[in-house]
Amino acid sequence: MGEFELIRCYFAATACAQAAPGVVLGIGDDCALLEVPAGERLAISTDTMVAGVHFPAPCDPFLLGQRALATAASDLAAMGATPLGFTLALTLPAADPAWLAAFARGLDHKARECGLALIGGDTTRGPLCISLSVFGRVPAGLALCRNGARPGDLLCVGGPLGDAAGALELVLGRHQAPAEVASPLLARYWSPRPQLSLGVALRGKASAALDISDGLLADCGHIASASEVALCIERHRVPLSVPLRRLLGEEAALACALGGGDDYLLAFTLPPRFFAALQAEWPLRVIGRVEAGTGVRLLDEAGREIEPPTGGYQHFGSPRD
Amino acid sequence: MGEFELIRCYFAATACAQAAPGVVLGIGDDCALLEVPAGERLAISTDTMVAGVHFPAPCDPFLLGQRALATAASDLAAMGATPLGFTLALTLPAADPAWLAAFARGLDHKARECGLALIGGDTTRGPLCISLSVFGRVPAGLALCRNGARPGDLLCVGGPLGDAAGALELVLGRHQAPAEVASPLLARYWSPRPQLSLGVALRGKASAALDISDGLLADCGHIASASEVALCIERHRVPLSVPLRRLLGEEAALACALGGGDDYLLAFTLPPRFFAALQAEWPLRVIGRVEAGTGVRLLDEAGREIEPPTGGYQHFGSPRD
Numbered sequence: 001m002g003e004f005e006l007i008r009c010y011f012a013a014t015a016c017a018q019a020a021p022g023v024v025l026g027i028g029d030d031c032a033l034l035e036v037p038a039g040e041r042l043a044i045s046t047d048t049m050v051a052g053v054h055f056p057a058p059c060d061p062f063l064l065g066q067r068a069l070a071t072a073a074s075d076l077a078a079m080g081a082t083p084l085g086f087t088l089a090l091t092l093p094a095a096d097p098a099w100l101a102a103f104a105r106g107l108d109h110k111a112r113e114c115g116l117a118l119i120g121g122d123t124t125r126g127p128l129c130i131s132l133s134v135f136g137r138v139p140a141g142l143a144l145c146r147n148g149a150r151p152g153d154l155l156c157v158g159g160p161l162g163d164a165a166g167a168l169e170l171v172l173g174r175h176q177a178p179a180e181v182a183s184p185l186l187a188r189y190w191s192p193r194p195q196l197s198l199g200v201a202l203r204g205k206a207s208a209a210l211d212i213s214d215g216l217l218a219d220c221g222h223i224a225s226a227s228e229v230a231l232c233i234e235r236h237r238v239p240l241s242v243p244l245r246r247l248l249g250e251e252a253a254l255a256c257a258l259g260g261g262d263d264y265l266l267a268f269t270l271p272p273r274f275f276a277a278l279q280a281e282w283p284l285r286v287i288g289r290v291e292a293g294t295g296v297r298l299l300d301e302a303g304r305e306i307e308p309p310t311g312g313y314q315h316f317g318s319p320r321d
Numbered sequence: 322m323g324e325f326e327l328i329r330c331y332f333a334a335t336a337c338a339q340a341a342p343g344v345v346l347g348i349g350d351d352c353a354l355l356e357v358p359a360g361e362r363l364a365i366s367t368d369t370m371v372a373g374v375h376f377p378a379p380c381d382p383f384l385l386g387q388r389a390l391a392t393a394a395s396d397l398a399a400m401g402a403t404p405l406g407f408t409l410a411l412t413l414p415a416a417d418p419a420w421l422a423a424f425a426r427g428l429d430h431k432a433r434e435c436g437l438a439l440i441g442g443d444t445t446r447g448p449l450c451i452s453l454s455v456f457g458r459v460p461a462g463l464a465l466c467r468n469g470a471r472p473g474d475l476l477c478v479g480g481p482l483g484d485a486a487g488a489l490e491l492v493l494g495r496h497q498a499p500a501e502v503a504s505p506l507l508a509r510y511w512s513p514r515p516q517l518s519l520g521v522a523l524r525g526k527a528s529a530a531l532d533i534s535d536g537l538l539a540d541c542g543h544i545a546s547a548s549e550v551a552l553c554i555e556r557h558r559v560p561l562s563v564p565l566r567r568l569l570g571e572e573a574a575l576a577c578a579l580g581g582g583d584d585y586l587l588a589f590t591l592p593p594r595f596f597a598a599l600q601a602e603w604p605l606r607v608i609g610r611v612e613a614g615t616g617v618r619l620l621d622e623a624g625r626e627i628e629p630p631t632g633g634y635q636h637f638g639s640p641r642d
Binding site (some may be wrong): 024025029030031032033034035036039041042043044045046047048049050051052053054075076078081086088089091095119120121122124125126127129131133135136138140143144145146147209210211226259 | 345346349350351352353354355356357359362363364365366367368369370371372373374375396399402408409410412440441442443445446447448450452456457459461463464466467468497530531532547568630
């Protein structure tokens with residue numbers, strides 16, 4: 001058994017432990033086989049992370065494993081899909097047992113949290129690169145797409161934004177902070193929690209949705225463009241966490257929330273009649289509204305359009321870059 | 322629109338041109354959506370190719386695009402699956418328009434040949450690396466797995482073996498040959514033709530199957546191990562092409578066929594009653610039989626077990642390495 005054959009054993013154990021309904025055949029044959037129930041569709045997304053581009057290298061392999069799977073699984077949340085499984089294409093410069101064991105543990109931890117079984121993949125030698133494909137199922141006609149936003153809908157997000165971009169300041173050593181500030185921010189960067197249950201709850205209600213990976217303004221631009229509407233964001237309604245405000249101050253925190261990526265929280269548009277029932281269960285925040293027109297407009301407290309703040313708070317791109 | 326956003330346009334055109342039945346939603350949202358008919362299963366495989374590891378770099382990007390998709394699609398053939406679509410995770414050091422246009426053309430050419438629609442993916446910056454996930458459908462219970470070979474079955478292959486390993490000698494400049502020898506071999510290396518129709522024809526007939534990527538002996542070992550049987554290969558029945566014999570001579574050609582990878586032809590085991598009808602339609606060759614026992618045995622004309630020839634005819638690993 002070759003060195004790279006052995007590597008697969010680390011992940012094979014994870015795969016067996018997570019054999020899930022819907023997975024007819026997992027690792028070990030030419031293909032994996034999935035069962036998709038009648039009346040449902042299979043949702044598929046692929047994300048690649050390259051060392052030094054999408055994450056700092058070197059970094060903790062346990063945290064990297066967690067983060068790689070979380071960012072990929074977030075696309076299932078954005079589609080309102082129920083997780084089924086994932087494949088891992090892992091390219092490594094060498095087979096370092098300690099690194100691999102920690103990476104596999106991080107991946108396994110997040111896979112269990114998300115309900116994703118490892119069903120296949122490929123391990124190759126080369127510069128460190130992680131490409132994940134995730135699979136989920138969603139009832140026909142109920143997938144959350146980007147093109148359904150209509151004037152009059154509310155613009156909502158699934159929680160406080162900018163924490164991951166703030167955390168990157170700590171990861172890169174550009175800021176220091178006491179543990180009570182740093183810890184919650186770093187957790188948001190290294191272990192994002194894909195809003196899978198919220199995505200399912202939004203089926204048949206949200207008119208458009210995505211997960212925020214490129215930054216709020218850029219991602220709202222994607223909805224505006226696909227739906228052929230304008231999205232208006234009210235600056236003072238953008239939720240900011242206490243740790244982020246303490247780390248950077250109000251203005252820079254807002255810049256992170258608007259322009260920083262990696263939040264992996266949902267942004268979605270919602271006909272107002274659905275809001276009250278959803279808000280009772282989920283930490284939703286209304287940050288604006290959909291209007292006729294094009295593009296994204298940022299408004300101040302008086303409703304005047306303003307320029308977005310510029311903040312150089314991003315060094316590593318999101319996996320969508 | 323950023324540089325890497327523009328890149329996606331090359332492939333988006335390909336995707337639209339190939340919108341296929343079963344693809345409910347293609348490129349452009351958080352996930353693609355596939356429809357799997359009732360009573361069918363979705364087959365999934367992921368293959369990664371790294372520059373300098375799985376193919377020589379630099380190389381012709383048109384040929385690389387063809388080869389990358391063909392090697393991935395071959396896993397669908399090995400499973401007896403009907404092609405649906407694929408995702409492309411492409412990591413590139415820079416966005417070179419001429420390289421990208423040629424790579425996209427090669428990919429498109431092979432995608433049309435195989436009937437695969439591009440349904441999603443990711444384009445990132447980094448050392449050249451191509452990771453493809455392919456999706457197909459296969460009726461429940463009819464997928465060709467590796468674990469069903471039984472003593473008494475015939476061991477068959479889908480055509481002459483070793484051509485790709487022979488071609489690599491030309492690619493790497495270790496041999497020269499006139500065009501009538503070189504051209505057919507190079508075509509087998511750069512543009513393998515996944516045996517998709519043969520795979521479908523073997524549903525309900527072959528007891529075990531895979532595509533030869535690691536070399537005949539190694540891949541037969543996978544069937545033997547999964548099925549808990551012995552596979553006996555009769556040396557003189559292993560089919561070798563005329564160009565390969567002309568390039569390397571009989572002995573070295575056989576070494577390529579037994580140990581070289583990259584053939585992407587099917588190897589399978591078959592109850593004898595199915596052979597005649599299949600052979601009437603397909604270029605099958607019986608190369609041995611399944612017996613009780615374990616492992617792979619190579620036999621000479623007199624039925625005596627012999628040592629496999631050793632040949633250093635492989636420099637780049639297959640995408641399965």
